[in-house]
Amino acid sequence: MSALPRAAELGLIGCHVCGLTCRTVPGDDRLDGGGHGEEMACPRCGSVLHRRKPNSYARTWALLIAGFLLYIPANVLPIMRTASLNDIDDNTIISGVVELWVKGSPDLAVIVFTASIVVPMLKFLSMGLLLLSSQRGSGWARPQRAKLYRLVEFIGYWSMLDVFVVALLTALVRFSLLSRVEPLPGVIFFGLTVVLTMLASMSFDPRLIWDGRDTDD
Amino acid sequence: MSTTSPEALLICEHCDTVYRRRTLERGEVARCARCHAELERHHALSVNALLALILTAMIVFVQANMWPIVTLGLSGQYSGTTLWGMIITMWQQQAQVVAVLAAFTLFFFPMAKMLSLGWLLWFARRGRRAPGFVPLMVGLHYLGPWTMSEVFVLGALVAIVKAHNYFDVVADPGIYAYAALTLLITIFAGVDLRQLWELTPEDPA
Numbered sequence: 001m002s003a004l005p006r007a008a009e010l011g012l013i014g015c016h017v018c019g020l021t022c023r024t025v026p027g028d029d030r031l032d033g034g035g036h037g038e039e040m041a042c043p044r045c046g047s048v049l050h051r052r053k054p055n056s057y058a059r060t061w062a063l064l065i066a067g068f069l070l071y072i073p074a075n076v077l078p079i080m081r082t083a084s085l086n087d088i089d090d091n092t093i094i095s096g097v098v099e100l101w102v103k104g105s106p107d108l109a110v111i112v113f114t115a116s117i118v119v120p121m122l123k124f125l126s127m128g129l130l131l132l133s134s135q136r137g138s139g140w141a142r143p144q145r146a147k148l149y150r151l152v153e154f155i156g157y158w159s160m161l162d163v164f165v166v167a168l169l170t171a172l173v174r175f176s177l178l179s180r181v182e183p184l185p186g187v188i189f190f191g192l193t194v195v196l197t198m199l200a201s202m203s204f205d206p207r208l209i210w211d212g213r214d215t216d217d
Numbered sequence: 218m219s220t221t222s223p224e225a226l227l228i229c230e231h232c233d234t235v236y237r238r239r240t241l242e243r244g245e246v247a248r249c250a251r252c253h254a255e256l257e258r259h260h261a262l263s264v265n266a267l268l269a270l271i272l273t274a275m276i277v278f279v280q281a282n283m284w285p286i287v288t289l290g291l292s293g294q295y296s297g298t299t300l301w302g303m304i305i306t307m308w309q310q311q312a313q314v315v316a317v318l319a320a321f322t323l324f325f326f327p328m329a330k331m332l333s334l335g336w337l338l339w340f341a342r343r344g345r346r347a348p349g350f351v352p353l354m355v356g357l358h359y360l361g362p363w364t365m366s367e368v369f370v371l372g373a374l375v376a377i378v379k380a381h382n383y384f385d386v387v388a389d390p391g392i393y394a395y396a397a398l399t400l401l402i403t404i405f406a407g408v409d410l411r412q413l414w415e416l417t418p419e420d421p422a
């Protein structure tokens with residue numbers, strides 16, 4: 001046993017929902033998804049106990065790929081139409097960033113670029129990396145990978161920024177013929193991308209990073 | 218180890234490492250030696266202080282939702298909106314998905330979070346478990362990151378700057394209420410609500 005014992009080695013299991021330390025019966029494989037049809041519940045909050053989030057790899061991959069597929073139309077399709085008396089202008093995520101930049105708000109342009117482009121791309125790349133390395137049981141850079149996961153989890157929901165910008169501008173710019181803003185399908189794809197990537201990072205179990213070959217501790 | 222009771226142990230949520238629990242000093246944060254995730258933190262705020270914060274947040278939330286957020290002016294015409302005005306407009310403009318997302322992440326989820334916390338803390342003040350304690354605590358765990366008021370405040374700022382190039386922009390009281398709400402949410406983000414499980418003893422069945 002190493003200096004830092006892990007729950008399974010001690011016959012313990014931590015409830016994912018309330019954090020209670022529960023004792024398990026040795027050799028009980030129900031918690032590993034042994035498929036006996038019955039499940040063990042946390043005595044404190046009643047949630048089903050799992051050593052690892054169920055089907056973590058399959059679920060995370062599915063949600064991540066679905067999110068990535070929707071991210072393509074989210075970027076290609078316009079998210080917002082601004083219409084005035086003499087012209088109609090369709091904006092994509094990128095053209096919205098460029099507009100902020102050239103109209104003299106480079107700081108906000110950077111914020112929107114980060115929330116709409118950098119964060120989603122970082123999520124796709126990081127989650128893909130975490131999934132592949134953990135599935136191979138890799139011992140490479142475990143503390144850094146654990147940190148990367150916590151970062152992805154923490155910043156993920158800020159991507160909703162552009163969705164709220166479009167929604168607010170649509171509600172505000174309502175000057176009949178003079179000036180109007182309408183949402184376009186890109187914003188719907190983008191909103192769904194954010195939800196799917198959030199679900200993906202929630203489905204991933206960071207404990208998997210530390211499973212597999214113990215090479216570095 | 219076999220003599221230690223499970224309550225005296227703490228399991229890191231991020232890597233499953235087991236620790237013996239110890240009493241934390243004021244302001245101290247216990248971190249996992251293996252993955253460096255936060256294990257537990259000392260809470261400077263009492264239950265009463267948390268309850269006061271939640272009640273303040275509720276009042277500010279009502280104002281943030283009732284008052285208009287921003288008003289735009291263009292050649293003598295004015296157009297403003299509240300949060301619900303925005304949600305309804307998105308619904309009417311064929312962006313029902315966005316309307317539903319906004320309604321839940323900016324209204325229903327934050328409201329559910331505040332109401333259940335207020336309810337739980339009200340009873341926790343007297344060291345008791347509120348009726349419905351267990352399902353509410355489980356519900357709060359799942360609500361987790363699905364409240365986005367702070368993202369909306371930043372979004373409103375971006376929208377104001379964008380609109381500023383074409384319209385006269387008047388920031389309405391709603392946006393200030395939202396800013397105050399963000400501050401309160403930030404304070405609450407540092408509170409580990411799981412302490413309520415230990416703070417209140419289980420009622421003898």
Ligand SMILES: [Zn+2]
Nearest residue numbers: 229232249252
């Ligand atoms: Zn850890």
